Amino acid sequence: SPTARQLAGWSEPPIRDEDRLWRIVDVLVEIGAQRGVSAAQVALAWLLGRPAVSSLVIGGRTETQFRDNIAxxxxxxxxxxRERLDAVSRPPLLYPYWHQQxxxxxxxxxxxxVIDRSGI
Structure with missing residues (x-):
């Protein structure tokens, strides 16, 4: 949206790989559309099921956004x-992890x- 922080000159957090970001967003939107829920809800549900994630901080500007997050x-x-989201969001392995693989x-x-993100 034109009012998004990134588009309004807000430079934090920096986007290091914009193409990767949009590939992740596309999958979140597709799954949300198939389920009849928001992409934000899919993202939060996915994060809640990740290994080592015990809680999330949520928020919203409106009550509707807040209720959507809670859902x-x-x-x-x-x-x-989950596999689709894991695959599209998997970061590239850096040293020493690619070497360990x-x-x-x-x-x-x-x-x-637990920290192995290679998918191998």
């Missing part, structure tokens, strides 16, 4: 929907597997 707690995404994946412990 995310009741939205159960399918495995396929190549040399030590067979020795990963439980803690390593």
């Amino acid at each position: 995310a707690a009741s939205l159960m995404l399918s495995g396929e929907e 190549l040399t030590a994946k067979d020795r990963f412990g439980a803690a390593d597997l």
Whole structure:
């Protein structure tokens, strides 16, 4: 929207990969349209189901936005929907993680597997 902070000259937070951002938004919008809910609700429901996420901070400018955010707690995404969101949002592996994938994946412990974002 033309009133969005990023479009109104607000430079924080910086967008490091705009194409990646829009690919994620497109999947959130598609899943929301299929479910009859907002993309924001899909994003919050997805985050609530992520490993190591125990809570979210939500907010809104209007009561409608706030109610929509709260409804995310009741939205159960399918495995396929979660997989789509995981795949489109997976950050590229940086060193040493790409190196570990190549040399030590067979020795990963439980803690390593939680942070493993390679999808391999």
